[in-house]
Amino acid sequence: MSRVIKELFKHDKRFSFGTTILVLFIMIALISLFTPYNMKAWNTVPRDLPPSWEHPLGTNSMGQDILWKTMVAIKNSLLLGLIAASLSRMIAIVLGLLAGYKGGRFDRIVMTINDSFIIIPLFPVLILIASILRTSLSIIVLGIIIGLFGWAWDARLFRSQILSLKEREFTKTAVLSGMKTSKIITTEHLPYIIPLILAATINNVIWVIGMEVTLSMLGLSNLNTPTIGTMIYWALQYQAIFLEKWNWILTPIIICILLILALYMLSTSISEYLDPRTRLQLIKKE
Amino acid sequence: MVFKKYFIPRFIQYITVLLIGITMVFIIPRLLPSDPVEHQLNRMTAQGQYLDPAAVEEMRETLQELYGLKGGLFQQYLIYWKRLCTGNLGPSFTQFPTPVIELIKTSLPWTVGLLLVSLMLSWLIGTILGGIKVSFPNSLLTRFMEVFAMGMRPIPYYIMALVLLIVLAFVFPVFPMAGGYSMGAEIGFNFKFLLDLLRHAFLPILSMVMLEIGGWFLQMRNVASNIVEEDYVVYAEASGLPRRKVILHYIMRNALIPQITGLALNLGFIFGGALITEIVFSYPGIGNLLYSAILAGDYNLIMGINIFSIVGVSTAMLVIDLIYPLLDPRVRYQ
Numbered sequence: 001m002s003r004v005i006k007e008l009f010k011h012d013k014r015f016s017f018g019t020t021i022l023v024l025f026i027m028i029a030l031i032s033l034f035t036p037y038n039m040k041a042w043n044t045v046p047r048d049l050p051p052s053w054e055h056p057l058g059t060n061s062m063g064q065d066i067l068w069k070t071m072v073a074i075k076n077s078l079l080l081g082l083i084a085a086s087l088s089r090m091i092a093i094v095l096g097l098l099a100g101y102k103g104g105r106f107d108r109i110v111m112t113i114n115d116s117f118i119i120i121p122l123f124p125v126l127i128l129i130a131s132i133l134r135t136s137l138s139i140i141v142l143g144i145i146i147g148l149f150g151w152a153w154d155a156r157l158f159r160s161q162i163l164s165l166k167e168r169e170f171t172k173t174a175v176l177s178g179m180k181t182s183k184i185i186t187t188e189h190l191p192y193i194i195p196l197i198l199a200a201t202i203n204n205v206i207w208v209i210g211m212e213v214t215l216s217m218l219g220l221s222n223l224n225t226p227t228i229g230t231m232i233y234w235a236l237q238y239q240a241i242f243l244e245k246w247n248w249i250l251t252p253i254i255i256c257i258l259l260i261l262a263l264y265m266l267s268t269s270i271s272e273y274l275d276p277r278t279r280l281q282l283i284k285k286e
Numbered sequence: 287m288v289f290k291k292y293f294i295p296r297f298i299q300y301i302t303v304l305l306i307g308i309t310m311v312f313i314i315p316r317l318l319p320s321d322p323v324e325h326q327l328n329r330m331t332a333q334g335q336y337l338d339p340a341a342v343e344e345m346r347e348t349l350q351e352l353y354g355l356k357g358g359l360f361q362q363y364l365i366y367w368k369r370l371c372t373g374n375l376g377p378s379f380t381q382f383p384t385p386v387i388e389l390i391k392t393s394l395p396w397t398v399g400l401l402l403v404s405l406m407l408s409w410l411i412g413t414i415l416g417g418i419k420v421s422f423p424n425s426l427l428t429r430f431m432e433v434f435a436m437g438m439r440p441i442p443y444y445i446m447a448l449v450l451l452i453v454l455a456f457v458f459p460v461f462p463m464a465g466g467y468s469m470g471a472e473i474g475f476n477f478k479f480l481l482d483l484l485r486h487a488f489l490p491i492l493s494m495v496m497l498e499i500g501g502w503f504l505q506m507r508n509v510a511s512n513i514v515e516e517d518y519v520v521y522a523e524a525s526g527l528p529r530r531k532v533i534l535h536y537i538m539r540n541a542l543i544p545q546i547t548g549l550a551l552n553l554g555f556i557f558g559g560a561l562i563t564e565i566v567f568s569y570p571g572i573g574n575l576l577y578s579a580i581l582a583g584d585y586n587l588i589m590g591i592n593i594f595s596i597v598g599v600s601t602a603m604l605v606i607d608l609i610y611p612l613l614d615p616r617v618r619y620q
């Protein structure tokens with residue numbers, strides 16, 4: 001496993017870019033735990049200062065240090081992504097694997113529900129929920145809600161993977177040699193789909209972060225919690241574009257784009273690595 | 287035979303989506319801990335807004351009907367369906383007593399226009415460029431396109447729209463910042479108004495097209511690069527058919543089918559994106575209506591838009607599914 005990572009890091013620029021940025025953001029998230037300011041309080045520092053040594057990105061009109069606030073926001077957004085993605089992963093893996101292995105009527109029922117979740121426009125539905133809960137939406141609650149809706153695409157993906165694995169020679173060999181189904185799943189099939197799960201999870205985190213930004217910009221989350229979305233929300237509330245406070249409005253936008261690009265590069269790199277054809281090309285190049 | 291094998295499952299799927307989606311909208315407000323009815327009424331009285339007592343009563347009644355405080359849950363559910371079947375989504379609270387359906391009807395043409403134009407543009411350009419990419423993998427344009435597609439694809443609709451708004455409407459004020467047409471413009475079918483309409487629609491369409499082109503491009507590239515290796519393509523090339531014919535008739539045509547399936551599957555997501563884009567550019571469609579409903583706490587309108595978008599998107603998807611056999615001979619001749 002570590003050999004594969006080393007190889008990818010060396011040969012795939014996207015992979016090295018993605019991991020570098022992501023590790024950087026995770027470090028920032030860890031450092032943000034030592035923030036000297038209370039980010040929920042206003043007017044802890046003078047307002048509207050331009051960038052200086054003391055406040056490298058300046059301060060905003062709410063009297064908060066933009067650099068520290070951004071760092072805390074990165075932590076919260078990553079946390080949200082993690083909560084929502086792990087919840088939806090659990091649902092997707094359980095349903096996808098069960099449907100794939102059981103087949104028959106169970107498969108058909110699960111997949112019909114699954115397809116409905118793919119077709120139904122989730123954005124208005126999430127708005128409906130968020131507008132009822134509004135201010136009680138903490139990071140955890142928001143993560144759970146987004147997680148409950150984001151599993152359908154991937155459940156289908158995992159199921160199709162299992163269906164093809166079930167037909168492979170080595171599964172038949174394992175079955176004929178008397179291996180238990182549970183053992184086949186854990187030792188023969190799971191290693192195959194773990195990279196796929198990883199790529200799908202990263203894509204899901206991207207979707208969650210985008211969804212958080214969108215819901216926050218509508219004012220539909222706990223606006224006191226600093227996240228990338230609420231930072232943009234407050235900057236827009238104070239007309240940061242018209243007042244040309246670029247340090248305030250552009251910081252979260254750039255961070256958001258960087259984070260999402262890094263995650264996306266990572267996931268495409270992993271899913272391309274999964275495709276044997278691209279691996280062949282890599283070998284040819286060398 | 288085609289009918290039984292192809293159309294009937296599609297119809298069943300359609301009905302299931304409607305059932306699940308609309309039931310979801312029915313259940314969600316009941317599952318959540320806060321009571322939207324009292325919350326709503328408190329909010330209105332707290333704002334000190336003048337409300338007709340009759341309006342308040344009717345509001346409480348519709349609210350109670352919507353949130354299941356009248357009669358048993360099942361009875362409620364039946365009433366809910368009965369009202370939906372007659373096309374009655376109840377009145378809007380903030381623009382009482384205008385029915386929600388009327389508000390949706392006035393906003394709908396804007397959203398449909400935005401969605402159709404951006405979908406067609408991005409789908410066509412993305413698909414054609416994806417086909418070109420596979421046919422000429424080393425040309426400069428397609429290599430640039432690949433980098434562009436990879437960079438744009440994951441960006442959320444909201445961020446893209448905001449960046450375009452800042453760059454092309456504020457820093458370089460080439461396009462208007464908001465609205466569907468200029469204030470005080472004469473609405474009519476003339477050149478000046480159409481130009482104005484186009485100028486206002488340009489940025490929303492651009493932001494949607496830029497985001498979606500990448501997805502269609504990458505999907506087309508992946509599918510077509512598999513087809514290139516198929517035996518029949520190798521055979522066509524070996525038999526000396528003109529390259530143009532091989533690309534158009536052997537590669538592109540076969541890769542179109544998954545592209546259309548993709549169109550149907552992504553419709554819900556793209557529709558959500560259109561709503562977000564409208565909100566950023568204050569484009570007077572359903573997205574903007576939704577935004578004003580959120581700001582005013584107009585639950586009935588939010589629910590109405592929810593139900594409407596579920597019905598709209600799944601119907602559009604059914605239509606795509608029904609056109610599909612015309613394009614895929616395998617389904618037609620089955």
